[in-house]
Amino acid sequence: MWFRNARVFRFTKPFEITAEALEEKLQEDAFKPCGPQETSRQGWVSPMGKHSDLLVHSAGGYHLIALRKEEKLLPASVIKELVDEKAEMIEAEQHRKVRRKEKDELKEEVTLEMLPRAFSKNRRCYAYLAPADGVLIVDAGSSKQAEDLASTLRKSLGSLPVRPPAVEQAPAFTFTGWLNESIDLPASIELGTECELKDTSEDGGVVRCKGLDLQGDEIRSHLDAGMQVTKLSVTWDDNLSFVLDEELGIRRLKFGDTLQEKLDDVDADDAAARFDAAFSLMTLELARLIPGLLEALGGEDRSAIVEEG
Structure with a gap:
């Protein structure tokens, strides 16, 4: 149970829900297959698949859910x-x-x-709620897919006060500063070898680089020409690697050997135990990453967030 992507939503006010209450709400919108004359349907399914009938898997205060969408394929x-x-x-x-x-x-x-008679295509999108951390994390490669899950969850719950997190300065400004060395690179971050640069003019082009020294002369020449960095690959704390974009989307998320070794210590014959262990390890690691990453990007703008009190 490793997420391949992480789209973060910040709760804008204190939000609490128990696993039992969440289960009850999701059961009302549980997945049902398409009828004969329907082109698509979606609903909540067990994130553990055949290993559980529950629509919510909880561990350590984190609630994992899964949205299934069925679409009929009609070329x-x-x-x-x-x-x-x-x-x-x-x-x-x-x-x-x-x-x-x-x-x-x-x-x-x-x-x-x-x-x-049409064939069906099924897709699952996973997410977990972390009320204590104030975030919803969606395993989605695009902001639209993440927004779709958040919107569906909002309908099921009746209320879901979330929005993408905001930072004090534009991520592209920070990325660019890291590469041209006008902003100190945090000790927890190691640059990878991929980035995307955009010309800020109205008809500006895009340059995608792979396998390069991101602080080398080739990249520097693009930056000197006024281009800004909109995506780049990084390693965090020697334990997570991913591609980060200017919308704060985390893609191609890979967990390091340390976490895999911890998972290997779990009984390999007990699929449910391995699933639970992987989920717990992942959520604890992302609970460290998210606030640290927001701080590295200039600090979170919490002006629109209602704090407890």
């Missing part, structure tokens, strides 16, 4: 071909032209005919 080219065939048959039999409105009706008819 547009196949639908168009069948619509064209039907239109040609009508034109040949009735000696008249099939207009656009009628073609749209034929398309709807063909789609309904094909849906019961």
Whole structure:
């Protein structure tokens, strides 16, 4: 149970929920497969798959959940071909032209005919709530996918006061400062060998670099030309490596050997125990990373957050 990405949402006011209360809320929106005439459906499933029927897996005050989305695959080219065939048959039999409105009706008819036989694509998106830490972490490669899960969770709970965290200075400004050495690189961060640079002009281009010394002459020439760093790969505390972007999205997250060795000490034959151990190790590590990373990026802007009191 290692997340491959981490999209962070900050609770804007104190938020508390028990595993039992969360389970009850999610059960009302548990996943049900698509009906014969439905193109998509989503709902909550057990994050432990076949190893548990519960929709919430909790450990150490962290609540893991999973959203499943089913989509029927109907290739547009196949639908168009069948619509064209039907239109040609009508034109040949009735000696008249099939207009656009009628073609749209034929398309709807063909789609309904094909849906019961269409293949399904299923996708799961995992997340965990950390009320004590004041964050929701979503394993999503894009901000849209993360927002979709947060929005669905908000509907299930009735309220979810979260937003992406804000920092005191633009992440791209900090990234650029680290590479041109105008801002000290924190001791906990080691630069990787990948970055993305953008020209700040209206029609500016993008340069993607891989396998380079990020503080070398080649990168420096782009920075001297006014480009800004919008993504870069880093290693955190010798234990986590990832690509960080200007939206504070963490992608291609890899956990170090130390955590893997701890997991290897768990009974390999007990899948549920290994799952629980991996989740606990991951959440503890991310609980260290998130505040440390926000501090390294200039400090978190908490002006819109209601503190306890």
